[in-house]
Amino acid sequence: MEILKTKKTLQDFIERQKEMGKRIGFAPTMGALHNGHLSLYKAAREENDLVISSIFVNPTQFNNLEDLEKYPRDTQKDISILEKSGLVDAVYLPQVEDIYPEKTESKKYDYDGLENEMEGKSRPGHFDGVGTVVEELFRQVQPNNAYFGEKDFQQLAIIKKMTEKKHLPVTIKGIPIYRAENGLALSSRNQRLTEERRNESKIIFETLEKTKEWFKNLSVSEIKKKVKDVFEHQNNMELEYFLIADEHTLKEISQKEEGKSYRAFIVVNVDDVRLIDNMHLE
Template sequence: MEVLKNKKTLQDFIERQKEMGKRIGFAPTMGALHKGHLSLYEEARKENDLVISSIFVNPTQFNNPEDLEKYPRDVNRDILILQNSGLVDAVYIPEVADIYPEKTESQHYDFDGLENEMEGKSRPGHFDGVGTVVEELFRQIQPDNAYFGEKDFQQLAIIKKMVEKKKLPIKIKGVSIYRAESGLALSSRNQRLHEDRKEASKIIYEALKKVDSWSKTTTIPDIKEKIQEIFDQQQGMQLEYFLIADEETLKETDFFHEDRSYRAFIVVIVDGVRLIDNMHLS
């Protein structure tokens, strides 16, 4: 596995691969790798000649400086995980100057309103940061296919919109949420939880499964009330938000229309760690 530590090394590598006509699959990460990340590379391996990872903790998508500071970082561990997986041909580990050569600031994007829903309401500018780093990585790596987990469903929708608006020749592929045996969605932030709290947090997935069942017979206001009751009873957990939204527009709804697809979204703070999850409603 090649370890590419700056933009020039990456450019030389990509140029050689393109000359050989290699089809490139790519999934960017912020490190703190886990099996959820590896599931992206498993999908990429099936459809491409070459699979590339990147590790870059993007400063412009953190609204809270403390959150950026606490974000888990262990690049040597991450490289070892990628090497041992046998799924990745190269990993790009840029410096901030490779992504932001002048100022460390985001471009402004219009994502047709997707950026104003859910996470966008409490994290202004967050998706500008996401769009900026992903667009720059796309332009440097020039992948044919790029893979993103459905755990960050809003981010996935926004990246699809950015690629559409910028007319980038890249196919964006969503990959199903990778869950622990308990059902907890794998996340780099989970590393900040004690094992017993990870086990207790399986209530998030269990609640979503109940929502899927209730959605067939129960009104959305009643579902929201039931979810609030569940988390009111959990010690050390705070429900930040729960909502049901149209999968295409991400707009919250209080009523199910037969011709639309819906998804339940939830954010729970467990011992100060913010956990997000979602589920398509069948």
């Protein structure tokens, strides 16, 4: 596996691969890798000649400096995980100046309102940071296909919108959420939970599963009340929000309409760790 530590090294590598006509699959990460990330590379391996990873903790998508400082970093461990997986041909490890050559600040994006829903309401500017780093990485890596997990469903929708509006020649692929045995969606933040808290957190997935059933017969307001009741009886957990939204616009709904696709979204704080999850509803 090639380890590419500068933008120039990456560009030389990409140029050689393009000359050979290689199709490139790419999944950018912020490190703290786990099996959820590897599921992206597994999908990429099946559809491309070459698979590239990147590891870069992007400062402009953190609203909270403390959260940025706490974000788990162990690049050597991440490289070891990628090498052992056998799924990745090269990993790009850019420095801040490779992504932000002038000032470490985001560009402004218009995502047709997707950025104003859910996470966007509590994290102003977050999706400008996401768009800035992903656009720059796409321009540098020049992938044919790029892979993102559905756990961050709003981020996936926003990256699709950015790619479309910027006319970037990249196909965006959403990969199903990779879950632990107890159903908890795998996340780099989970590493900050004790084993006991990780086990207790399975209630998030269980609640989404129940929501899927409730959605067949109950109103949206009745479902929201049931979810609220579930978390009022949990110690060490605080429900930040639960909502059901149109899958395409991400706008919260108050009632169902025939012929539309919906998804339930939930955010729960366990101790000081913020866990997000979602599920498609029939």
